[in-house]
Amino acid sequence: MADVNFDTAVTRSIEPAAERGPAPLRWDIIELLFFAYRDFVGDADQVLDQFGFGRAHHRVVHFVHRYPGLKVADLLDVLRITKQSLGRVLKQLLDEGYIVQKSGEMDRRQRLLFATAKGEALVAQMAGLQTARIERALRDFAPGETAAISRFLSGMIDHDDPDKVLQVILGTANGTSET
Amino acid sequence: MADVNFDTAVTRSIEPAAERGPAPLRWDIIELLFFAYRDFVGDADQVLDQFGFGRAHHRVVHFVHRYPGLKVADLLDVLRITKQSLGRVLKQLLDEGYIVQKSGEMDRRQRLLFATAKGEALVAQMAGLQTARIERALRDFAPGETAAISRFLSGMIDHDDPDKVLQVILGTANGTSET
DNA sequence: AAGATATGTCAATATGGCTGACGTAAATTT
């Protein structure tokens, strides 16, 4: 199985040496992020398959659970999809009783979204698997190091985003988890 | 715009808090990962749009560039898709000259894949944007902290994966399960 | 010669994005 020249790959083979300082690319972090995220969402996929849902359902019910009373428009900002795309998924979650909606009291055009106990249970099941992965990965770090990890992830995010949910997260992200 | 009770959301509303402890969930890391990865791939999306490609093309040409001589079967393992899905994307990249293939010398059934200069340029352009984001996020960390960040990302990955590319990335390390 | 393997391909289907257009109720502005 020595077919692929992984050694060449690791030491970097073809680099445009035209300029003097090609500004080294962070292949290491780029690929670690790819695989970390792949396995991270893989945890949720296992659960979703059992419920006949896809990743889109996860994202919707997750944010609705976490930010009760979220408006449809807020959700569109967070997920960065169109209302048509959201509509399909949201309708299923409403029909199957994972989410309910109430009209806004101040503005009755708004449909405020809330997760039901059923929806909460689904979210918690997936978050449980992902939390296990996270705790496993964080197990041997000093408190200062785990804080650095949080700050790094926060630093990877575009902070100039007008998204309201994101503002909340970035405002409180430096604290530790609640509960 | 005080419609949504973000405050309630942050302090968490519907959680069985009275009991001994349902194992606190790491909502903080879960959501930071979501947004960090969303913006991270967003960098590549900008470039891909200009080329008329999608994320699938990025993944393929990235790994082919990074691990020259990769077999089709290896690529399927890394990307975790079927060969039918890969075939469509790979064919485009071959037709448009981003990738070339050569028959394996020891096993001529194999099609070993290599990125062309054109393919390499595309990958480098996307990696450049992502590297800028990474360097920005890592700017103010001590060396020990950046090492911790890499170890964390590595720890988030399933190490018992038979995937050959992953083994190289993880340092050709053990086959130890995730204890 | 027989079987397994690596790859390619055809056909059908599902999911989850997209755009554009239109409708309705409710809030806001004039």
Next chain:
DNA sequence: AAATTTACGTCAGCCATATTGACATATCTT
């Protein structure tokens, strides 16, 4: 009060990317 804007829903169709199953071909292994 009327006009306009906003929040949301929906219909219709298109595209990208994923799926499964079946089958073809070349090549390596036994």
